[in-house]
Amino acid sequence: MNWAYWNPVKIRFGNGLLDEVAGLIGQRRWALVTYDQPLFREFSARLTGIAGAPVVSITNIETNPDCADLAESCRQFGAAEPAEVIVALGGGSMIDAAKVLAASDGDFETVRRHLVEKKPLIEGAILPIIAVPTTAGTGSEVTSWATVWDSANGSKYSLAHPRLYPETAVLDPALTVGAPRGLTLATGLDALSHALESIWNVNGNPVSANYAVEAAKEIIETLPRLLERLDDVELRTRQMRASLLAGLAFSNTKTALAHNISYDITLKSGTIHGIACSFSLPMVMRWAMGAQPQCDAALRRVFGPDLEAGAERLGAFLRDLGVATEPSAYGVSAGEWNRLVGKALEGERGRNFIGRQAAMAA
Ligand SMILES: NC(=O)c1ccc[n+]([C@@H]2O[C@H](COP(=O)([O-])OP(=O)(O)OC[C@H]3O[C@@H](n4cnc5c(N)ncnc54)[C@H](O)[C@@H]3O)[C@@H](O)[C@H]2O)c1
Ligand SMILES: [Fe+2]
Known part of the structure; x- marks a missing residue:
């Protein structure tokens, strides 16, 4: 390749x-x-x-x-x-x-x-x-x-x-120490979304994958602790470094389906970007699983060998932070959700998603 x-x-x-x-x-x-x-x-x-x-x-x-x-x-x-x-x-x-x-x-x-x-x-x-x-x-x-x-x-x-x-x-x-909890949460999850979206991405490569894996692991470990201790400079430093690495990853791949979905959610309900682009991550991860060996390998480096259990843990991680993972929490009915995903799959970012077939079949 x-x-x-x-x-x-x-x-x-x-x-x-x-x-x-x-x-x-x-x-x-x-x-x-x-x-x-x-x-x-x-x-x-x-x-x-x-x-x-x-x-x-x-x-x-x-x-x-x-x-x-x-x-x-x-x-x-x-x-x-x-x-x-x-x-x-x-x-x-x-x-x-x-x-x-x-x-x-x-x-x-x-x-x-x-x-x-x-x-x-x-x-x-x-x-x-x-x-x-x-x-x-x-x-x-x-x-x-x-x-x-x-x-x-x-x-x-x-x-x-x-x-x-x-x-x-x-x-x-x-400079980030004064950021309140809600902003810290949303921006932290935006960075997690950048990391994962650059992994399940048709433009992924070994360099972007390394940055993304490192970023995702760090955010999953650091963000919940940081939200308990917002003035901890060491945790702020780790979170900012992870966000930078996620940025370096998606600077070359761009984002994928979860971001494409987020634009309509934000325009429709005003949901802040970092929440809008992360609540669907567990669902999007399940569509990505099995689509491409390199992607699965990178996801295993983040979530361990059992990816289904990893997707489950990702959902629990978000819900523990107070982020609902079902579309209805964002005012989207089941029918609307299917239309929204279908539209997002045809969007510029949605077309980067390696799990399009599984998502279309869902
Ligand atoms: N260009 C890209 O690559 C890219 C990627 C993702 C998102 N975005 C865009 O970035 C925007 C969101 O940016 P954001 O999430 O960084 O927030 P933001 O810049 O929109 O700021 C949101 C609020 O946070 C406050 N704030 C910022 N830093 C603070 C601090 N240190 N302490 C206290 N308050 C602080 C600000 O006062 C502001 O009111 C969206 O418009 C999104 O589309 C761009
Ligand atoms: Fe983003």
Whole structure:
């Protein structure tokens, strides 16, 4: 089997590394993308205290960057002195928003035309990004795509370009210590979903599988303990490292069926991404089992030799954390669920799933 693995992001990992971001910006004019919230004003003050002021701060996005808000962000960005590098300080929403700004050339219309009319981006104008994640989950700091939500039309787009891999990812686990339980749970499960979805994936390869196995094992062991001790920096460090490894895995494979299912669940009921993309994992795992020897082998490295018992344990793991695993808990009837899975199997991510035949037969 031929395969390839590539990820160009420079990774810096360690507690206190926020203070090194200024050195990475260097003499470049920079823009900051972060939340308009007290904790992030504190982080930003720490950063600007060393790096000096950014040419512009974009703070109008809270979560799930949406076309309407991004148009305003791009307008502010375009009106400011041109930046040479963008620093994204926040969760996946901030890193994804930074990717949209980086590709926009100061006008959201550039990105909209690309997403809707498939017009090429202005490649030479795409700006470098320094990604400083404050959640341990999305992996966006090492991927080349961003989710752009269009809630007005009940849909979502994926903005993707090789130039959108961040220049550097700075992972400082201390920044995640203030994340509340619900956010820690959802982001932790998002990372678990990235790891497993890159295993049952037609694009899987030995490098992505190694990252994914390591990530999944670590999350299953660490997350329940972390949820009991949210201020434990050592557990935060382990969880962030696992989320990074999951990101490195799916940066090359993309996700699969559980993520494709999640988009409709989120758009329909507003269920937070990390829960929407993980409640179906035990079911999706059962469809994947037996489809491909390499996939089974990787799953055995995570769950042990008996995969059916492993799927059972995965379900119990989620339910013990308070995550219901049946679709009805998300307002989806049995009939609707079958339609939703059928649609997801035809989606861009669903087509990556190696267990499509078993899922179609179910
Ligand atoms: N590009 C990718 O590869 C990729 C992958 C998965 C998900 N995503 C996207 O990422 C988004 C979700 O990102 P997310 O789950 O990281 O959350 P988020 O960025 O949407 O943030 C959610 C909330 O968490 C708070 N928060 C963040 N860090 C905190 C901290 N350290 N302490 C206290 N509060 C904190 C923020 O204030 C915010 O209100 C979704 O839009 C999803 O589509 C992108
Ligand atoms: Fe995800």
